[in-house]
Amino acid sequence: xxxxxxxxxxxxxxxxxxxxxxxxxxxxxxxxxxxxxxxxxxxxxxxxxxxxxxxxxxxxxxxxxxxxxxxxxxxxxxxxxxxxxxxxxxxxxxxxxxxxxxxxxxxxxxxxxxxxxxxxxxxxxxxxxxxxxxxxxxxxxxxxxxxxxxxxxxxxxxxxxxxxxxxxxxxxxxxxxxxxxxxxxxxxxxxxxxxxxxxxxxxxxxxxxxxxxxxxxxxxxxxxxxxxxxxxxxxxxxxx
Amino acid sequence: xxxxxxxxxxxxxxxxxxxxxxxxxxxxxxxxxxxxxxxxxxxxxxxxxxxxxxxxxxxxxxxxxxxxxxxxxxxxxxxxxxxxxxxxxxxxxxxxxxxxxxxxxxxxxxxxxxxxxxxxxxxxxxxxxxxxxxxxxxxxxxxxxxxxxxxxxxxxxxxxxxxxxxxxxxxxxxxxxxxxxxxxxxxxxxxxxxxxxxxxxxxxxxxxxxxxxxxxxxxxxxxxxxxxxxxxxxxxxxxx
Numbered sequence: 148x149x150x151x152x153x154x155x156x157x158x159x160x161x162x163x164x165x166x167x168x169x170x171x172x173x174x175x176x177x178x179x180x181x182x183x184x185x186x187x188x189x190x191x192x193x194x195x196x197x198x199x200x201x202x203x204x205x206x207x208x209x210x211x212x213x214x215x216x217x218x219x220x221x222x223x224x225x226x227x228x229x230x231x232x233x234x235x236x237x238x239x240x241x242x243x244x245x246x247x248x249x250x251x252x253x254x255x256x257x258x259x260x261x262x263x264x265x266x267x268x269x270x271x272x273x274x275x276x277x278x279x280x281x282x283x284x285x286x287x288x289x290x291x292x293x294x295x296x297x298x299x300x301x302x303x304x305x306x307x308x309x310x311x312x313x314x315x316x317x318x319x320x321x322x323x324x325x326x327x328x329x330x331x332x333x334x335x336x337x338x339x340x341x342x343x344x345x346x347x348x349x350x351x352x353x354x355x356x357x358x359x360x361x362x363x364x365x366x367x368x369x370x371x372x373x374x375x376x377x378x379x380x381x382x383x384x385x386x387x
Numbered sequence: 388x389x390x391x392x393x394x395x396x397x398x399x400x401x402x403x404x405x406x407x408x409x410x411x412x413x414x415x416x417x418x419x420x421x422x423x424x425x426x427x428x429x430x431x432x433x434x435x436x437x438x439x440x441x442x443x444x445x446x447x448x449x450x451x452x453x454x455x456x457x458x459x460x461x462x463x464x465x466x467x468x469x470x471x472x473x474x475x476x477x478x479x480x481x482x483x484x485x486x487x488x489x490x491x492x493x494x495x496x497x498x499x500x501x502x503x504x505x506x507x508x509x510x511x512x513x514x515x516x517x518x519x520x521x522x523x524x525x526x527x528x529x530x531x532x533x534x535x536x537x538x539x540x541x542x543x544x545x546x547x548x549x550x551x552x553x554x555x556x557x558x559x560x561x562x563x564x565x566x567x568x569x570x571x572x573x574x575x576x577x578x579x580x581x582x583x584x585x586x587x588x589x590x591x592x593x594x595x596x597x598x599x600x601x602x603x604x605x606x607x608x609x610x611x612x613x614x615x616x617x618x619x620x621x622x623x624x625x626x627x
Contacts, residue, residue: 176539181529204532246550287549289421292444299416299542302535306543309527310486 153256154181157308159301160221160228162276163267165191170209171201172298173265178205180305184260185212186221191267201298218279219331221262226324227255227367228262230280231300232272233293238357240283240364245304248284249311255324262327263304268297278357279331281364325368333368333376334360340380343387393496394421397548399541400461400468402516403507405431410449411441412538413505418445420545424500425452426461431507441538458519459571461502466564467495467607468502470520471540472512473533479594479601480523485544488524489551495564502567503544508537518597519571521604563610570608573616574600580620583627 159177164170164187177185185208192198194209202209215221222228229248230240255261264280266272277283286295286303295303325333338356341347347355366372399417404410404427417425425448432438434449442449455461462468469488470480495501504520506512517523526535526543535543565573578596581587587595608616 172536172539175534175536178532179528179535179539201536203536204534244550244553246554286546287553288419289549292418294415294444295419295542296412296415296441296443296538298536299412299419299539302539302542303546306526306546309529310484313484313527314486 153253154308154312155183156256156260157182157252158184158186158221158225158260158262159305160186160188160215160218160262160264161190161297162188162218162264162272163191163270164297165268166297167192167195167198168201169268169297170194170212171198171203171205172296173301174198174202174205174208174212176298176302176305178208180302180309182305182308183208183211185209186215186262187212188215188218188221190214218264218276219328222264222279222327224260225262225327226259227252227282228264228280228327229282229284230264230266230272230277231284231286231304232266232277233288234285235277235283238274238277238283240277240281240361242283242285244287245284245307246311248282249307253308253312259324259326263301265297265300278360279327281330281367323370325370325373329370329373330363330368333373333380334363336377336380340383343384345387393493394548394552395423396496396500397422397492398424398426398461398465398500398502399545400426400428400455400458400502400504401430401537402428402458402504402512403431403510404537405508406537407432407435407438408441409508409537410434411438411443411445412536413541414438414442414445414448414452416538416542416545418448420542420549422545422548423448423451425449426455426502427452428455428458428461430454458504458516459568462504462519462567464500465502465567466499467492467522468504468520468567469522469524470504470506470512470517471524471526471544472506472517474525475517475523478514478517478523479597479604480517480521481601481604482523482525484527485524485547486551488522489547493548493552499564499566503541505537505540518600519567521570521607565608565610565613569610569613570603573608573613573620574603576617576620580623583624585627
């Protein structure tokens with residue numbers, strides 16, 4: 148039986164995973180909830196017997212996982228990336244629980260892939276990696292011991308997506324969201340433009356780009372808007 | 388920091404667990420969500436290094452787990468037991484998803500312990516064990532591969548309880564639910580009475596007692612009603 152659309156459009160991205168058992172646990176957690184698209188960014192372990200044992204009947208998810216050399220590569224084609232992390236008040240991202248995020252993740256996944264990103268067991272996600280993601284996902288947890296195992300975190304998010312799918316009618320989004328690489332392109336272009344026009348001092352960048360990222364994140368850039376912004380930036384640079 | 392009440396009143400009962408790693412994963416899954424009361428019915432493995440490694444910072448939950456010799460012992464004092472299992476249309480139990488069940492489990496746990504029961508990795512729960520539980524919990528899953536790992540199943544249920552607690556105002560129940568052993572006592576008394584009065588043929592019991600169990604389950608027996616029923620049964624037997 149095919150898995151219910153749009154779960155198949157939801158990508159799980161693991162960054163620098165170090166324990167083979169966790170790879171297996173993630174594959175199993177995904178398959179039991181109907182997810183299948185796994186991307187491994189620079190994994191620090193191999194898919195060994197422990198990974199296969201923990202995957203149990205989900206070895207196919209492990210075997211079809213794509214190995215990526217960067218987070219950008221893993222997010223290519225996605226229209227929204229949500230980073231699973233503990234609460235970070237220092238970041239400009241919108242911050243949701245899996246329950247709050249699931250309806251919009253599913254709604255967007257009707258039109259294009261979306262991603263949920265999980266950091267390494269030891270180091271979590273770097274600020275640079277978090278900045279590539281538009282949302283943060285916080286799993287509610289015990290403040291005294293909030294250390295979810297990687298497989299458990301994927302299980303909770305995948306469960307929430309499947310449960311929400313069972314609950315919610317999913318109206319098609321009215322707009323065409325821009326893919327990750329288009330949004331990143333706009334932000335690179337913006338930063339370059341700001342430098343060229345002398346608004347951004349590379350020696351003292353301060354919080355300018357994070358704040359602008361947040362602006363674009365809230366705006367949920369649409370495909371048609373990409374060309375508009377690129378045109379604006381090009382026009383701005385023309386006078387430097 | 389103390390964990391939020393009533394999560395501390397929610398008991399996780401594992402029956403005949405065979406893999407130490409699963410014991411550890413369950414302890415961790417519980418603690419990250421603020422649960423702490425673990426009961427192990429006839430465990431088939433020891434709490435070895437693998438159990439401790441998988442428990443990570445939740446070794447305290449493992450170490451304070453109570454070993455029980457029967458499910459009745461593990462359920463003593465609880466006012467509701469919910470069995471986590473795949474959908475079973477052959478059973479007379481009310482059947483809920485964790486999301487449907489969580490508000491009532493939390494509401495009851497304001498007054499007395501409640502239990503969520505998980506079967507062994509290989510054999511699940513027997514009909515006899517299921518009959519000791521008033522509800523079934525079905526975790527929504529991929530119909531082609533619904534095999535949640537034991538730790539993952541506990542993680543999902545514990546997450547649902549914590550998330551619901553964050554969402555829901557919890558009005559106190561208006562009644563005093565009867566503890567497990569009182570309900571079981573009433574049912575034993577009922578069965579004995581039915582035999583004595585010749586309504587239940589021990590040679591051909593058919594589905595009579597399961598149906599009566601369901602009746603009592605739906606009714607959510609209250610403390611004050613126990614004495615009433617016991618009185619009724621005693622009175623009925625007096626004339627045999």
